[in-house]
Structures are given as C-alpha cells and as structure tokens.
Amino acid sequence: MRTANRTYQLWFEIMESAANIPSPVSLFDLYVAMSLVFNMRGTQEALDYYEKVKAEIDERVKQKIPVVPGERLRLHYENMPLWYSFRKDRDFFASYGVNVLTNLYLYMFVNHYPDVSDPLEALSTEYERASLNIWGEVARAKIICELIERFSLNGFILHNVRTCKNSSGGLWHIAKLVTERTGIPGLVFDADHGDPRFYNEEYVRGIWRQYLEVIRK
C-alpha cells in the first residue's frame, strides 16, 4: 500500500503537469499511461514506470516542449475515449492546435490510502471515497469547473457513452451546470468507448469541428 501511495502521488503529479502552458502531456498520453496505476498499483514495476514518465515530463516542462506544437485551445474531455479511433482522434485535435488535457475518468478508480496502518480499513475507506461511488452529476460539474480554472481550459466535450449509463446518463445536466458557472459552452456527443456500432465518424467529427469553431471565436 505504501508503494501504491507513492505510485498514486506520481500519477497525480503527472496529471497535474498538464496545467503547464504549453502542456507537456495530452489526455491521449494519460489514457495510455493510466493502465498501470489502475491495474498494477502497488507493484515496483508500476512505480518504476511512473518515475520514468515523471522524469521525462519534468524535462519537457523545463525545456517548454509542448505535446501539441502551437497549442491554441485547451479542452476537458469527459468519459472514456473512442478506443477504436484513438490515434485518429489524437491527430484530429492536434491538427487544430487543440490539446485535450483533463478527464475525470483518470481519477475514477484511484485514490490515495490515507492511513495504511490497518490495510483493510484503508481499503474500505478508499472504497467509500472512490469517485465512482460518491460522485454525482452535481459534484462532477463542480470538479470540471475547478479543472477549467486550474488548467486554463477553453472548453469541454462530454462523451455520452451509450453502454455506460452510470457515467453518461446525466451529462447534459453537467454541461448545463458548467456553462452556467463558467460561461463556457460545452458539447455532448453520442458514441461508445468500445462498440463502434454506436460511432458515426462523420457525425462526431462534424460536431467536434463545429464546436471548435464556436469556442475559437
């Protein structure tokens, strides 16, 4: 658990590094990097991996190397990516000078164990604090507002994942709350993280483009 806590701390710092302008990482990097902290937390391999990633990011911050050259817009993207269109989506946003940076999915299954002296108690406490178990739409909207401020974001795109009602059922309400509080318009689009039958590239790209035009102006 102590190793897990150190790993989580590094993971948190890596996610936070996206607050730099320009950002040394994108959400697409983080989606790839999250697998170890989700699945191998507590192992030395995971800790070693995040130490290497953190060192690389620190260097990029020092040298001001952007992950998206000419970064013009910075976005929050909610829920899972379109895994089957991952590289294409990364390139799509980058081609518009858009860096997608933040996402609550990255925080969803990972927490810091506050007190490891009683491991079972620590696990129970983490379960009680796990965002997936306690966040509601209102809380998520509040956190997105905080991210918009902390990461200097220009907009937010919310993915209505057709096969995950738990995370998607109330996205329209979240969008409404965030826009009311920040004045920034948001976009909700329909697709699915794993089932491409719910994905229409023309539709998704079309509304992404339109949305980017709106916030660019």
Add this chain to the structure above:
Amino acid sequence: MNRSEISKTFAEFLESPYEKLRKRKVTWGKMMVGHLMPGVPPEIIHAAGMLPVALLGSNKPVSKVDAHMSQSICSLMRSNLEVALSGDLYFMDGIVLNHMCECARSMSQIWYDVFPTRFFDVVMLPKKLDSSPVVKARLMEELSRFNTNLEDFAGQKISNDSLKETISLYNQGRDHLRKLYAIKRDNPQLISSRDVFSAIKSSVMMPKEEHNNLLSQLLSELESQVGNRPVTDNAVKVVLVGMVIEPLDILDIIEEVGGYVVGDNLSIGSRLIASDVRLDGDPKEAIIDHHLASPAFSGYVDPRVDSRQSLLKLVEENQAEGVIFVVLFQCDPYVYDYPDLKTALDNSRIPNLQIQTDLWTTSLMPIRTRLQAFVERIRGV
C-alpha cells in the same frame, strides 16, 4: 358505485394522476411523498401520516428532460424527471428515490438539483439479496435511517402499532388485487386485462383506504357474476414478463387479437401483490422479510432464485401457451436477462415474443401486427 364506474374511476385517475392528486391535496390536508418503486416501502411513508405516491412517469411525450438526461436512459426515469421539470409535482412535499438500476441512479443524482422538495431521500438497498445476516442488517440499518428521517420531517414518531395498522391496510389491498387477478384469470370475459392492471397501477398512487374501498365494491359485484359466462375456448393464455406494461393500450391489443393475460412477473403487476407482509413481530423486520421473499426483480441479484426456472414455473402453473416480454427501451436489467430467459423458454418449446416500448409510444400498429402474428402462430392458424 357499480363496476363500470369503478373501472372508469381508476382509468380516469391514471389519465392525469398528478393533477388529480394536486386538486385533492387542497381539501385533504395530508402531505404527499412521491417515491420510486420497487424498493421504497410505501408502508413507512403511510405510517408517518403521509400519502405515498409511486412515481410512474406519464404517457405524455417528453421535451424538457432532454436538457438534462441522455436518451439512453429509459423512458420511465426520463418521464419521471420530465413530470418534475414540467411543474406537475410541485405539490409534493417530499421525494424518495433509490438506485434500483443505473437509470434510476442517474435520475436521482439530478433530481434534487432540478426539483428540490422539503423532504428528499435516496434509499440505498443492497443489490444482492439473500437471507444472510449481513444483508438483513444492512436493510434494517437503511430502513431505520429512512424511518428516522421521515419522522423528523413529519414531526411525529412512527410507532410499531401505526406501522402494523398500515401494513394491515396494504395487505388488504394486496389481497383484493390478488382476488381480482384470479377472477380475471379464471373468467377472462368478466373483466378486461386493462381494467385489472389499471386497478393495480392506481393502487400505488391513490390513497390506499379509498382504493381498497373501491376494490371491495368491485370484487363483490364481480364475485356474484363468477361462473356466469363461459371461458372462450380459443383465447390464447399468455404470461407477461418485464417491469411495467406501458402504455396500457397493449393489454387491449392482446385481447383484441385473441389473447389474454393469465400471469405476469411485472413490478407493477403480480410482483407487487405476490405476498403479504406478516403482522407478527417487529414490523420493520416484517417489511424486510417481505422484500427478501418477493419474486425476482431484474434489478437485484438473488442467488437463491433461478429466474429461468421461476418463469417456467409461472408458465406451467398458469397453463400459459406463450410468453410476451414487455420491455421498456433502454431498460438494461430486463434487456440483460432476456437472452437467458428466452433460451430457457425456447428449450422448453414455449413460444415467446419481445416487444419494446417507451411510456409515450403511440404508434401501436407494428406492435399489434406482431402480437396478432404471435397469437395466430400459437393457435396454429
């Protein structure tokens, strides 16, 4: 009132239940609490001196809810929130929701933000049901918490005696509805399925004392006519599977094409009236035991019950000739169960059909065609 007047009363109430309750409240003076079901025990709300009103949405198309919820949420929950957003529930003093499925969870997270009421609670019941001490202890903990919250709001204690009195009243209602259902099953021409299900549906929204009284009058008239009319020989007996049957017009269609309902496992149907809550011992424990003993509901995991075998038994006991799955679009618990249940029916060579609807489905012709073909297939026409 005679039976047609009573059936008309139920039907008219269901056409605009919230408007009727709002008008009623002006003179009635009692507080009203809307609640999701299954899972939230209405007996506790009633024993606190309030009227429990099941939140069953409405058959009107939605418009406002699209600004808050995904279209991948079922029409029951979307319609419930639409009713709230439309201002039709503003007379409600309290709302009690639960997390019986992902759609209900999603709605409950938004509800209070868009429709704050003086009393609001979310009753969190265990998803896995068995008779283990852990499950019973958790149920008792949650119902006691809910009970205390409700007492604080009502400004009065819920005594064991008053809860038992309420349970007795609700048992009486369940008993009446079971008798009504049995009359329909054995004398299908005496009363329509729609009238029976309207009686069941209205029972969870109307004041219980009044509903029981109407049912009592209805039963006494029907019981005097039992056996006077012959059962139609070639009517096809069907069992309904699902959570709710909406819109109720589907029941008319089933009868018009030559079928009739002899059994079901609907939450707003036989599951609601399957058994009584016992009156001896601690009343909250009795409510918990009743909850644990209720027939399977797809929103819960119940390792004690094989829902495939329960369905086959339901078909066999009622000598049904076919099964109709009536599933709301996007109702995941029932959509997930469907393949297993269908396979079990197919293996037993029991004809079955799935129809999917929204609460506001108005284009029923395709459903009629499918039901007609289904009944004709069973008849061998």
